[in-house]
Each structure stands twice: as structure tokens, then as C-alpha cells.
Amino acid sequence: MTQWSGYFGLILQGALVTIELTLMGSVLALFMAFLAGMGRLSRFFVLRALATAYIEFFRGTSIFVQLFWAYFVLPFIGVSLTPLQAGVLALGLNVGAYAAEVVRGAIQSIGREQYEACTALNLGRWQGMRHVILPQALLVMLPTFGNNAIELLKATAVVSLISLTDLTFQAQVVRAQTGNTLVPFTTILIIYFILALLISWGVRSLERRMARGLDGVRA
Amino acid sequence: MEWDWNFVWEIMPTLIQGVKITILATLLGSVLAAIVGLGIALARRSPNKALSRTVGFLAEFIRGTPLLVQLYFIFYVLPDIGILLPPLVAGVIGLGLHYGTYTAEVYRAGIDNVPRGQWEAAKACNLSARQTWTHIIIPQAIPPMIPALANYFIAMFKETPLLSAITVLELMNQAKSVANTYYRYIEPITLVGAFFLVISLFSVVLLRWLERRYGKIER
Numbered sequence: 420m421t422q423w424s425g426y427f428g429l430i431l432q433g434a435l436v437t438i439e440l441t442l443m444g445s446v447l448a449l450f451m452a453f454l455a456g457m458g459r460l461s462r463f464f465v466l467r468a469l470a471t472a473y474i475e476f477f478r479g480t481s482i483f484v485q486l487f488w489a490y491f492v493l494p495f496i497g498v499s500l501t502p503l504q505a506g507v508l509a510l511g512l513n514v515g516a517y518a519a520e521v522v523r524g525a526i527q528s529i530g531r532e533q534y535e536a537c538t539a540l541n542l543g544r545w546q547g548m549r550h551v552i553l554p555q556a557l558l559v560m561l562p563t564f565g566n567n568a569i570e571l572l573k574a575t576a577v578v579s580l581i582s583l584t585d586l587t588f589q590a591q592v593v594r595a596q597t598g599n600t601l602v603p604f605t606t607i608l609i610i611y612f613i614l615a616l617l618i619s620w621g622v623r624s625l626e627r628r629m630a631r632g633l634d635g636v637r638a
Numbered sequence: 639m640e641w642d643w644n645f646v647w648e649i650m651p652t653l654i655q656g657v658k659i660t661i662l663a664t665l666l667g668s669v670l671a672a673i674v675g676l677g678i679a680l681a682r683r684s685p686n687k688a689l690s691r692t693v694g695f696l697a698e699f700i701r702g703t704p705l706l707v708q709l710y711f712i713f714y715v716l717p718d719i720g721i722l723l724p725p726l727v728a729g730v731i732g733l734g735l736h737y738g739t740y741t742a743e744v745y746r747a748g749i750d751n752v753p754r755g756q757w758e759a760a761k762a763c764n765l766s767a768r769q770t771w772t773h774i775i776i777p778q779a780i781p782p783m784i785p786a787l788a789n790y791f792i793a794m795f796k797e798t799p800l801l802s803a804i805t806v807l808e809l810m811n812q813a814k815s816v817a818n819t820y821y822r823y824i825e826p827i828t829l830v831g832a833f834f835l836v837i838s839l840f841s842v843v844l845l846r847w848l849e850r851r852y853g854k855i856e857r
Contacts, residue, residue: 479838481796483810484831491823569702576704580803587707600714608703608711615702 433589440575447511456522477516485509490581506578514571525559565622656812664795670734675741697739713804729801748783781852792841
């Protein structure tokens with residue numbers, strides 16, 4: 420019988436790295452999503468083109484290739500990243516591109532009358548966006564953001580391939596040291612699933628809290 | 639380090655070999671995902687509660703955990719219980735199972751989208767369950783599903799680089815081995831990105847055409 424307690428500690432350390440990556444990646448993704456999503460709705464052609472190019476590029480190539488590019492190619496052009504930085508960068512930019520389309524869709528889903536009301540109240544473009552459109556659009560975005568966050572969590576497994584010690588990497592270490600495959604892989608599958616459940620639960624409760632004041636507004 | 643076109647032409651045949659395997663894996667994975675998805679969708683509609691709950695939970699579990707870990711599971715754990723699979727077969731099974739849980743939702747939406755009146759009319763015309771499915775429900779349910787299914791197959795195509803982690807010699811793995819042999823990463827990894835971007839952009843055009851031809855699923 421192998422001493423599982425030590426190995427379990429190793430896997431828990433991996434879980435911490437995975438959580439850290441998911442959180443940092445989500446923050447970057449959220450930032451990029453709003454930047455590119457609003458960029459696509461901009462009045463200026465250059466901003467629209469830049470945002471579209473970013474979104475198409477990162478949605479068109481796979482996260483794996485982007486990660487390898489960030490980790491192996493960038494050093495040759497003078498930018499050296501640690502595995503963690505490369506991981507957060509690739510995950511954030513990739514998921515951010517998907518989420519940007521969510522932001523755009525949600526903003527466009529807000530009815531014309533809301534924009535007209537903004538004009539009638541003499542709100543500026545920014546004021547209208549900040550106080551009228553976004554509070555309603557955020558609620559539309561939230562469920563899909565939750566799905567995106569779960570996709571990001573799942574994508575973090577890929578960083579184990581650039582030697583970042585996340586859950587998947589630690590499971591491989593345990594496999595190499597004990598020769599047992601069933602226990603480590605089943606354990607991390609369950610941990611990933613619990614993390615995914617936590618995300619969807621968190622997003623749902625956030626959604627309930629944000630919907631509180633909007634009951635009368637939404638049809 | 640400079641971009642070297644001679645090196646690009648030198649490694650191109652190897653990469654093309656990889657592209658072939660990548661496309662093969664995507665096609666086989668798509669066929670499997672289409673079948674698995676149908677199986678899951680039908681099982682979840684089953685009147686047998688135990689069956690529909692179990693399959694529902696399993697699908698939820700597979701969707702909430704990373705494909706990479708599932709591939710490891712199939713490739714490393716199954717041999718312990720006597721099922722030894724070649725890498726490509728293990729990869730295709732992984733892709734098919736993972737995306738099968740997504741296509742199941744497409745089938746579900748497509749079937750639910752057929753109006754109740756059609757079921758009732760079939761009953762009124764005294765059609766058997768089998769006739770109802772083959773002549774009434776399926777012909778109406780399939781066309782709106784096609785763009786959504788194609789969307790997931792494109793997503794699957796972008797996940798195929800993960801197969802390199804279980805030693806399938808697809809595009810990413812060929813690029814890595816070339817890169818490790820010559821210690822030049824810029825060209826191989828960038829080319830992989832370019833290949834994916836080009837094929838994805840073409841598939842987006844195809845997808846737009848499918849959407850025009852068959853229409854979107856209304857949510």
C-alpha cells in the first residue's frame with residue numbers, strides 16, 4: 420500500500436495552482452472581454468477593426484497553440500515569460516475573445532427604447548452606457564460568463580504541458596512515482612468537477628443578487 | 639532569431655503529415671460525437687428515471703472536467719484493466735465522448751423545438767412511435783441542428799492539439815519534434831498557428847453558409 424497522504428498533499432498544491440490560474444485568467448479575460456466587446460461597438464473604424472482582429476485570431480487558433488507560442492516563441496523575440504505568466508496570458512486572451520462576443524451580444528440585446536430614453540434624458544454616450552445599458556446587459560452576460568469561466572478552468576489543464584505544477588501536472592507526478600493511474604486521475608477529475616460546480620453555483624447566486632433591483636425593468 | 643523561409647519549406651512536408659492526422663482525428667471524432675450525443679440525448683428522454691439521471695450526471699461530469707485529463711484517463715488508466723488502445727483511437731474516443739456531451743444538448747434543443755402539434759398530429763394519424771420519429775420528428779429536427787453541430791466540430795478541431803499529449807503524431811506533435819530537433823521554435827509553432835487560423839477561417843465561411851441554408855436554432 421502506498422503512502423497516499425503525501426501524494427494527496429501534492430495534488431492539493433496542484434489544486435491551489437489551478438485555482439490561482441483560473442482566478443487570474445478570469446480577471447484578464449473579463450478585462451479583455453469588455454475592452455474588445457465595447458471596441459466592436461465603437462464609432463471608430465480602427466477600434467472596430469482591432470477588436471475584430473483580436474477576437475477572430477484568438478478564437479480561430481487553439482488555446483494550446485497560443486500557450487506554446489507564448490512560452491516558446493516569445494523568448495526568441497526578447498519577451499521571456501514564466502510558465503505562470505504565459506499561462507495566464509494565453510488563458511486570459513483566449514477566453515477573453517470568446518467573452519468579448521458575449522459582451523457585444525448582451526449590449527446589442529438591450530432594446531432600442533433604452534437608448535432612446537438615454538437620449539431623452541440628455542445622458543452622454545458614456546453616462547448612458549454606465550448607468551442604463553451596462554447594468555441591464557451585465558445580467559444577460561452573467562450566465563454565459565459562468566460557462567466561459569468553466570471553459571477557462573478546463574483549459575488550465577493544458578498549462579501542465581509547459582511544466583506549470585497544476586492539478587494535471589501533479590497527477591502525472593504521482594503516476595510516475597507510484598505507477599498507479601486510477602487513483603490520481605480519478606481524484607483530479609473529481610476535484611475539477613467540484614471546482615466547476617462551485618463556479619456555476621457562484622455565478623447563479625451572483626445572478627440572483629444582481630437581478631434584485633431589476634425585476635420591474637425586465638419584461 | 640530571424641524568420642527563415644528555407645527552414646519553413648524544409649519542415650513543411652512533416653507538418654503536412656501532421657495536418658492529415660489532425661483532420662482524420664477531427665473527422666472520426668465528429669462522427670463519434672454525433673453518435674454519442676444522440677445516445678445521450680435519447681437516454682435523457684427515457685422514461686426510465688434511473689437511466690436518464692445516471693446518463694445526465696455522467697454527461698454533466700464529462701462536460702465539467704478537462705479534455706486533457708480525460709485523454710490521460712483513457713490512455714493511462716484503461717490499460718490497467720486490460721484495454722490497450724493505440725494513441726489515435728484513445729484520442730478519438732476522448733474527443734468523441736467529450737464533444738458528445740455537447741452535441742447531446744444540440745439534439746435535445748432540436749427535438750424540443752419540434753412543436754407539440756406535430757406529435758399530436760402523428761398520434762392522430764395513427765403512426766407508430768417508430769414512424770413518428772423517422773417520418774415526422776427527425777426530418778424537422780435535423781436541419782436546424784446542422785449549424786450548431788458544425789460549430790462544435792470546429793471547436794473540436796481546435797482541441798486536437800491536445801492529442802499530442804498522448805503521443806498522437808498530429809500537427810502539434812510534429813511541430814514540437816521538429817522544433818526540438820533543430821532547436822528553432824519560431825517557425826514550427828507559428829506555422830501551426832497559421833494552419834489552424836486558415837482552416838478555422840474557412841470553416842467559419844462554411845458555417846455562415848450552413849446557417850443561411852438551414853437557419854439557426856431558436857433558443
